[in-house]
């Protein structure tokens with residue numbers, strides 16, 4: 411298959427022909443339909459992630475169609491699936507108590523396991539993968555498994571945000587913008603904080619109720635005044 415491979419940090423990825431991934435017994439091989447680009451990929455690309463080295467294939471925000479299924483897989487060839495970036499084992503105490511993100515046997519394609527900047531990606535522990543709705547385009551879906559789930563966890567499981575409350579979002583990158591959109595969906599009001607004026611304007615166009623440029627003002631003080 412063709413894949414975009416890390417050869418030297420800070421250099422263009424190298425598009426090469428590499429071996430097709432082997433199908434895990436407990437998982438599937440997906441033909442990748444789309445894969446998001448994440449700040450974590452950047453950290454790997456510049457050499458600041460311990461699991462990224464010469465030969466690594468990045469890409470952990472992917473969706474695609476099953477082309478091969480292992481004997482213990484729960485999905486079938488032809489299924490259109492989307493994955494969370496952490497694939498928990500499903501059987502350890504962490505997985506059994508709903509915190510599979512702390513699973514000690516977790517596999518993260520793109521970090522220590524070949525990722526989805528490729529035609530195909532192997533996904534073990536395929537109970538983590540879910541069906542992609544017919545109406546959702548792959549490019550839209552690809553971001554769901556990383557930035558959107560991270561934002562959703564913060565807003566609901568951690569902060570328990572309710573309608574009418576204010577949410578301050580520090581940083582309007584992928585996770586920040588996802589947090590903004592989801593917080594608005596939950597009925598909250600949102601103040602975004604960043605140091606780049608264009609990013610603040612972009613967040614305003616996507617529904618931010620207020621914007622604070624932390625390069626120009628004391629952000630905590632400004633948030634207190636707004637809320």
Ligand SMILES: [Zn+2]
Nearest residue numbers: 448450556557
């Ligand atoms: Zn990511």
Ligand SMILES: [Zn+2]
Nearest residue numbers: 499502505513
């Ligand atoms: Zn586990």
